[in-house]
Amino acid sequence: MTEPDVHTLTGPYVLDALPEDERVRFEAHLTECTFCSTEVAELRTAAVKLATQVSTPPPPALKANVMAAINDVRQLPPQVPVVEPGPRVRRFTRRSVLTLAAAALAVAAAGGVAVDQYRDRTAAEHANQQMAAVLAQPDARTVHGTVEGGGQATVVLSTKADKSVVVLRDLPKLPADHTWQLWMMDPANKATSLGLTDGDLTRVINGSTTGMATFGLTIEPTGGSPTPTLPPAALVPLT
Known part of the structure; x- marks a missing residue:
């Protein structure tokens, strides 16, 4: 030692x-x-x-x-x-x-x-x-996905509690006029924004979990966008 x-x-x-x-x-x-x-x-x-x-x-x-x-x-x-x-x-x-x-x-x-x-x-x-x-929720589950260009997205979610924990690691550095935006998408691909981040994060999300099918990560202009810019940097199925 x-x-x-x-x-x-x-x-x-x-x-x-x-x-x-x-x-x-x-x-x-x-x-x-x-x-x-x-x-x-x-x-x-x-x-x-x-x-x-x-x-x-x-x-x-x-x-x-x-x-x-x-x-x-x-x-x-x-x-x-x-x-x-x-x-x-x-x-x-x-x-x-x-x-x-x-x-x-x-x-x-x-x-x-x-x-x-x-x-x-x-x-x-x-x-x-x-x-x-x-x-601690009995229905808690963990899903993983890779991010285009490098990095990993992990989501731990509980439908019963309608909460999730999002962990983003080793994300590529973006230009100064762009940011990462987090999304939850329902089976019809209607997206709900979970907020923005300039890089790696661990965040607890209250709500926006029930009925959702996919976690998404996109690159958006500074300030974010009302809908995801395609193609997404990551799509992580929640089931």
Whole structure:
């Protein structure tokens, strides 16, 4: 376990997922690293909140769903803390967040989405709870599709809750005067806009799920369009 790597182990440590030898070495590291000690305490708090709010018995397909979700997320190098004067802004390592996302899926009893790095902790916890609520639905299902030119679209949806979670990853960069627009389409191809994004995102969508047959992603002029511009960059069947 090299010194740069040790900072990425806060998430597995909180979930008691480290082998014994790594656990012993990491606990020794905690006595010297204020950054990791603080992150361990905060991740434990987040994990407890997720567990107490969305606890349900796990389904048989849980493990396969969680592993598939992790494979869809690009790994980034660990973030090593830099000591600078002034107030410190907390940033979780991406591995820690992915590990907690997997724990949230396990508690919620379904899988398919990994949670992005925390930006604002209060907003992130609220988003985690919304995603877990979708994943906990008995009819929750996950669908995947590729994006023209590169990237992937994943949708976790529950018709019963009339909610979905949309995850877009590795989208190509668009010209400054264009944007990505998200759509839900019914069996007659009537499209309902889900909003715009300049790049990768994880978004909880309330409504616009019941009766829909396809998730679509298009490239539109800045500000979006009332109807999809064809051909679409991605079409993902929801069944």
